[in-house]
Amino acid sequence: MLPMIFILPIVQLMLLVYAATLEMKNINLFVVDNDMSPTSSKLINKFSGSPFFNLNQSSFSLKEAEVSLIKNKADIILYIPENFEKKLFRENKSKIQLLINAINGTKAGLANAYAVSIISDYNKNVITENVNFPTNIKMPDIRVIYSYWYNPELNYKIFMLPGILVILVTIIGMFLSALNLVREKEMGTIEQINVTPIKKYQFIAGKLIPFWCIAMFELGFGLTIGKIVFHIPMLGNLFVLFGFTSVYLLVVLGLGLLLSTLAGTQQQVMFLAFFFLIVFILMSGIFTPTESMPQWAQYLNRINPFYYFMRVIRMILLKGSGFIDILTEFVSLCIYAIIVLSLAVWRYRKVA
Amino acid sequence: MAEKIIQVKNLVKKFGHFIANDHLTFDVYKSEIFGFLGANGAGKTTAMKILCGLSSPTSGEINIAGFDVYTETDLIKKNIGYMSQKFSLYEDLTIEENITFYAGIYGLSMKQIKEKMDVLLSKLDLQDSRKKLIASLPLGWRQKLAFSIAIFHDPKIVFLDEPTSGVDPITRRQFWDLIYEATHHGITCFVTTHYMDEAEYCDRISIMVDGRIEALDTPDKLKEQFQAENMNDVFVKLTRN
Amino acid sequence: MKRFWGFVIKEFYHIFRDKRTMLILFGMPIAQILLFGYVITNEIRNIKIAVYDKSKDEITRKIMQKILSSGYFIFEKEIHSEDEIKKTFKRGIVKEVIVFDEDFSRKLERNKTASIHLIADASDANTANLIVNYTNAIIRDFQSKEISKQIMPFQIIPEVRMLYNENLKGAFMFVPGTMALILMLISAMMTSISITREKEFNTMETLLVSPLKPIQIIIGKVTPYIALSFVNAITIIVLGSLVFDVPVKGSLVLLLAETILFITMALSLGIMISTVAKTQQVAMFISMFALMLPTMLLSGFIFPIENMPVVLQVISNIVPPRWFIIIVKNIMLKGTGFNYIWKETLIIAGLTCIFIFISVKRFKTRLE
Numbered sequence: 034m035l036p037m038i039f040i041l042p043i044v045q046l047m048l049l050v051y052a053a054t055l056e057m058k059n060i061n062l063f064v065v066d067n068d069m070s071p072t073s074s075k076l077i078n079k080f081s082g083s084p085f086f087n088l089n090q091s092s093f094s095l096k097e098a099e100v101s102l103i104k105n106k107a108d109i110i111l112y113i114p115e116n117f118e119k120k121l122f123r124e125n126k127s128k129i130q131l132l133i134n135a136i137n138g139t140k141a142g143l144a145n146a147y148a149v150s151i152i153s154d155y156n157k158n159v160i161t162e163n164v165n166f167p168t169n170i171k172m173p174d175i176r177v178i179y180s181y182w183y184n185p186e187l188n189y190k191i192f193m194l195p196g197i198l199v200i201l202v203t204i205i206g207m208f209l210s211a212l213n214l215v216r217e218k219e220m221g222t223i224e225q226i227n228v229t230p231i232k233k234y235q236f237i238a239g240k241l242i243p244f245w246c247i248a249m250f251e252l253g254f255g256l257t258i259g260k261i262v263f264h265i266p267m268l269g270n271l272f273v274l275f276g277f278t279s280v281y282l283l284v285v286l287g288l289g290l291l292l293s294t295l296a297g298t299q300q301q302v303m304f305l306a307f308f309f310l311i312v313f314i315l316m317s318g319i320f321t322p323t324e325s326m327p328q329w330a331q332y333l334n335r336i337n338p339f340y341y342f343m344r345v346i347r348m349i350l351l352k353g354s355g356f357i358d359i360l361t362e363f364v365s366l367c368i369y370a371i372i373v374l375s376l377a378v379w380r381y382r383k384v385a
Numbered sequence: 386m387a388e389k390i391i392q393v394k395n396l397v398k399k400f401g402h403f404i405a406n407d408h409l410t411f412d413v414y415k416s417e418i419f420g421f422l423g424a425n426g427a428g429k430t431t432a433m434k435i436l437c438g439l440s441s442p443t444s445g446e447i448n449i450a451g452f453d454v455y456t457e458t459d460l461i462k463k464n465i466g467y468m469s470q471k472f473s474l475y476e477d478l479t480i481e482e483n484i485t486f487y488a489g490i491y492g493l494s495m496k497q498i499k500e501k502m503d504v505l506l507s508k509l510d511l512q513d514s515r516k517k518l519i520a521s522l523p524l525g526w527r528q529k530l531a532f533s534i535a536i537f538h539d540p541k542i543v544f545l546d547e548p549t550s551g552v553d554p555i556t557r558r559q560f561w562d563l564i565y566e567a568t569h570h571g572i573t574c575f576v577t578t579h580y581m582d583e584a585e586y587c588d589r590i591s592i593m594v595d596g597r598i599e600a601l602d603t604p605d606k607l608k609e610q611f612q613a614e615n616m617n618d619v620f621v622k623l624t625r626n
Numbered sequence: 627m628k629r630f631w632g633f634v635i636k637e638f639y640h641i642f643r644d645k646r647t648m649l650i651l652f653g654m655p656i657a658q659i660l661l662f663g664y665v666i667t668n669e670i671r672n673i674k675i676a677v678y679d680k681s682k683d684e685i686t687r688k689i690m691q692k693i694l695s696s697g698y699f700i701f702e703k704e705i706h707s708e709d710e711i712k713k714t715f716k717r718g719i720v721k722e723v724i725v726f727d728e729d730f731s732r733k734l735e736r737n738k739t740a741s742i743h744l745i746a747d748a749s750d751a752n753t754a755n756l757i758v759n760y761t762n763a764i765i766r767d768f769q770s771k772e773i774s775k776q777i778m779p780f781q782i783i784p785e786v787r788m789l790y791n792e793n794l795k796g797a798f799m800f801v802p803g804t805m806a807l808i809l810m811l812i813s814a815m816m817t818s819i820s821i822t823r824e825k826e827f828n829t830m831e832t833l834l835v836s837p838l839k840p841i842q843i844i845i846g847k848v849t850p851y852i853a854l855s856f857v858n859a860i861t862i863i864v865l866g867s868l869v870f871d872v873p874v875k876g877s878l879v880l881l882l883a884e885t886i887l888f889i890t891m892a893l894s895l896g897i898m899i900s901t902v903a904k905t906q907q908v909a910m911f912i913s914m915f916a917l918m919l920p921t922m923l924l925s926g927f928i929f930p931i932e933n934m935p936v937v938l939q940v941i942s943n944i945v946p947p948r949w950f951i952i953i954v955k956n957i958m959l960k961g962t963g964f965n966y967i968w969k970e971t972l973i974i975a976g977l978t979c980i981f982i983f984i985s986v987k988r989f990k991t992r993l994e
Contacts, residue, residue: 121780128785138668174769181754183748322721324721354718473832475829477643
């Protein structure tokens with residue numbers, strides 16, 4: 034039990050945060066240049082200067098490129114046919130081909146976007162170099178500037194760490210507490226306790242409070258690791274975060290209690306919890322945006338405690354949101370806590 | 386002279402430096418009830434496991450039902466039955482299913498199984514319960530059933546490891562009736578037990594102390610030898626020394 | 627042989643009578659397909675945005691119309707000051723704010739240049755990147771169609787072909803991964819639990835005394851799960867095909883053969899775990915952390931391996947699902963033959979042999 038409290042968070046945080054990156058860099062570009070003209074070479078140079086692409090393969094044979102694509106050594110093929118330059122200057126337009134491995138749809142989409150924008154930038158250069166515009170006639174150009182607030186470098190670790198903390202705190206709050214309660218049932222010591230003068234609610238409180246404390250400690254411990262190792266920002270008020278977490282834990286402990294009344298053995302608890310945990314964690318927006326989920330999933334998320342916590346922890350840590358900003362989530366969670374705890378205690382009285 | 390069904394000569398079992406069985410030598414005769422007694426940790430279970438083929442001896446000659454324990458383990462397994470201490474019927478299977486399963490493992494055909502099962506169930510008065518899960522049977526019934534299944538395939542020897550633990554006296558009596566019946570059919574019963582009064586039911590008893598056999602004889606002769614009124618006293622006197 | 631079948635039939639009884647196991651066995655694949663097919667997606671939809679339009683003229687309205695009609699974004703509110711941007715983000719109301727320069731149309735006509743500022747809430751880093759790129763692409767498209775109406779010379783026209791997955795469906799990534807995940811889960815976890823359950827019921831000893839050979843016991847325990855895993859694998863392929871149009875371009879026979887190999891590997895892994903774990907709980911714990919987590923994270927299922935730190939990339943080499951996913955993707959989505967997947971197949975076969983070897987050794991030593 035004890036080693037778990039310390040080892041689990043460290044392992045989870047280290048492993049998960051480093052592994053769970055959705056950055057799309059290191060896209061392997063295979064160049065097939067059958068033109069070998071100054072224009073084509075300059076275009077290829079533009080690609081090699083880009084931080085997104087790795088130009089590590091080239092050949093004169095398209096077949097070879099395709100084989101490389103099948104073997105997953107290349108992600109995208111840039112094919113410049115013969116007479117590319119000639120056609121460009123004689124006929125005013127010339128085609129090149131981009132063959133993209135689209136099995137990972139998002140990666141392909143981004144690779145496409147990056148490639149097309151590099152080509153179009155280069156195109157502008159070609160035009161300005163070769164066409165003499167009178168100085169008072171210029172191309173109207175919409176300049177698009179973009180900024181990424183709260184995470185300018187798109188550091189995925191900053192994004193993932195709070196999510197992992199949520200999982201950690203929840204596993205302890207829900208999973209371990211449920212296991213503990215069921216173990217008493219299994220061992221038969223529950224009957225022993227039921228005979229004593231201790232009241233049911235005192236027993237429940239006595240069982241759950243230690244886990245509440247441990248979970249809060251885990252949050253602190255995890256945040257410390259996050260600060261020291263990953264330098265995550267902590268813009269918001271930590272008291273607000275801990276305050277929110279204390280209510281969240283009430284919900285989660287309540288769910289753990291409820292779970293313990295449904296299962297007879299520790300093994301059953303593990304199965305049930307495992308099943309539901311995976312579903313709810315994935316739906317909470319830890320990896321993928323909740324807005325993109327279908328309507329029914331979004332409705333389901335209203336009773337998914339992870340969803341609330343995930344939103345709030347990111348908001349407080351990364352954006353510096355204050356209590357007012359998270360008021361809606363806070364209230365929802367309070368209501369949820371009251372319902373779950375009442376349900377759990379009621380059921381516990383009936384069953385145990 | 387009765388036929389020897391188990392022959393053990395200088396059986397030694399060591400776990401590292403610890404000697405669990407120290408040069409055991411004894412024989413068991415066909416159709417007898419042989420009681421294997423001793424305190425916890427004396428080495429009874431270790432020795433019994435070796436006789437069943439569950440573990441190998443460090444040294445010694447052992448012959449079970451005419452087969453050598455080192456080279457003919459497969460043949461031994463086909464000819465013995467076993468009832469473990471910690472109980473071994475599947476609780477989530479029915480009586481019928483348990484019987485069919487174990488009988489099948491010992492190579493009986495479906496026809497044979499069906500015939501013998503009907504006989505067994507009517508003898509134990511369980512025909513109406515044949516499709517009930519074991520979990521629903523009380524402990525005493527389970528023990529009797531487990532024994533019957535252990536001898537279902539008519540083995541030459543049946544090994545019983547503390548078969549009557551936790552069972553009420555009436556059921557214990559009924560259980561021993563089953564054991565007597567088995568010996569009448571020619572099955573040798575090798576029993577370990579804690580209950581000293583049960584020792585009286587055996588034909589011969591051996592008592593192990595600290596890995597060695599310190600006494601081996603019929604209950605009456607032992608009582609005489611140790612000037613004791615019952616087996617309990619014999620045991621106490623022996624282990625005190 | 628007869629003894630063996632009696633044993634296998636008993637194992638089936640155990641499985642079908644345990645409601646929780648049934649839930650995991652059949653409920654899990656369906657839940658996973660639903661989850662990974664519909665819910666977990668890197669695609670962008672219904673993203674709430676806000677607009678801070680300092681000009682409010684025709685062109686800015688046209689641009690906004692185009693952005694909103696793309697289907698990716700939903701208009702949530704108008705913003706009237708810099709402060710409001712901060713507040714809106716802090717409340718988590720929108721994920722992107724689009725800011726138009728003052729006098730947009732006039733600037734564009736006179737100075738030939740005007741700016742649009744895209745501000746994305748990058749606390750959700752991945753989505754932010756996609757949002758900005760999509761918005762940018764829409765604006766560029768507007769520019770080339772509406773503004774640069776002249777026909778420009780020297781047009782380099784890129785023809786883009788999306789191979790294997792023309793519609794960029796998320797499901798194509800996930801179906802192979804889900805197969806690997808589920809097969810690992812069922813084969814490894816269930817096997818380890820079933821064997822340790824035997825230990826807990828203390829029936830293992832009785833089995834060992836019987837004429838059944840240890841190897842028969844292991845194989846007997848494992849056979850029902852081969853059957854069930856196989857049924858599950860086929861279900862996933864069928865569901866993937868019917869619901870998500872994920873094709874099986876290559877040889878179905880080859881796919882099924884590789885699946886059986888993978889199942890065998892996972893089962894042998896499960897057996898190995900069972901020789902180490904004393905109780906069902908421990909078996910399950912090990913299965914979860916040593917199997918599930920690496921499968922989800924390090925197999926290339928969701929997160930691309932090439933972007934992970936080198937240490938993790940090395941570890942992922944011994945995560946068998948990684949190789950299986952490559953095999954499945956190659957056969958199903960690229961339609962390749964065995965010549966492209968022999969290396970991965972060899973790796974899985976090798977791992978299987980190692981697991982079996984270790985299991986048999988440990989099993990024997992425990993008997994001593």
